[in-house]
Amino acid sequence: MFCSSLRKRPQWESVPSNLLSIPAPKWQEKTLNTHDIAVPIHGSREQEHMRFLLLSASDLDAQEEVVERIERLSLFNEGQHVGIVFLLKEKDAKNGFTAYIQLQTILLNLRFEVSIIPLNSLRALSTAIFVYQRQILHAKPIISPVPPVTILPHCSARGQLQEHTKNVLSDMFHGFSELAVAATTAGGQNAIKEYVPDKDQAKQAIQFWLYG
Template sequence: MFCTSLRKRPEWATVPNTLLSSQRPRWGEQSLTTHDLAIPIPNQDGSLDTFLFLALSPCDTQPPASAMARIQHLYHHTGGRNIGIVFLLNEKVPTSNGTIALMNLQVSIHSTLEMPIIPLFSLSTLQTTLSNFQYQLVHKRRSAAPTPVQPALSLLPYCTNNPPLPEHARNVVSDICHSLADVARAATTADGQLGLKEWLDPRVAGAAQDIIDFWEEEIIVY
């Protein structure tokens, strides 16, 4: 299911026709008040949950208070259960750095609200992205020992001037930094920069400098 209001939003206006032309899965269109997209999540007992998404892009986060009002409305509508955000990184007419906007959003909601933010690199990959999320969520729920999620570091692969950050570098940084704030401090202080280079350069040359350069961008931390 998707909200008909997407047709009136320039960055998302092509989505309805694309989804309606899909044969599998079949999509419906409806006027929705709390969310933009909804997908079914099968349970082990055969019942279905519905996972609700807001569709946001950098321009949707300006002013920040407007985006937060929508996010909080959805969160309190469901009690924080089965909700998330699909965030379009690359707008037709870029108004800001999509990765920076995504990270600002992640940081702003993490302290009070827990929900996944799924990066979307292109509207053409929306269905694939949602299908992959659906599969991973179903697999996680059926797993006897699901892998814990670290929402605070979920954006780590994109906190570099050369994304995505290589897996080994991600593992090292996540071991020594436990939040985005820790990563920011490491990348913007002399001691932290030295530590990143000592840990990363022997195995992933250049990764530390890419992280440092990325954090030189102007970023709002809430």
């Protein structure tokens, strides 16, 4: 289900019609006071739901309201089965990467660990939510995780990233999700090009995430 208030939010106003046009799963429009999207967790007791906030750079202009909404979201099931969908590309071309980092800072200050789902297109919203839900519900614990810093040198479109490039990127971004978002947005690409001294290395790091 989705909240009817999305119709009054300029960056999200097309979401209701997009969701209602999907044959399956069937979406319902309701009044949701604390979140924007809720999807049922199949097989759960008492029909539990996974809840999501939909945010964009424009929403962060009213930061106090965003903080209040995130705090309310954290109260559901002790912060479990919740997520934030963040729209990277707005109609007015606001810098989505800068706002994404701002949102990360807000969550850090709140000490609330919640996944942020980057969204490039509003039409991909339903798919992104259900893919995320499957990943969370079917995630298997990793016994011996590989440190991300050992994988980072291989995240290059050609060859490997140099030691200095690896160190710069690991200092700039807290994990692969942040790096991936940066490499696929204009603001993030400019930041990588600015701080990575070797321009070819910066190009290879960006192209890895753009073209795989």
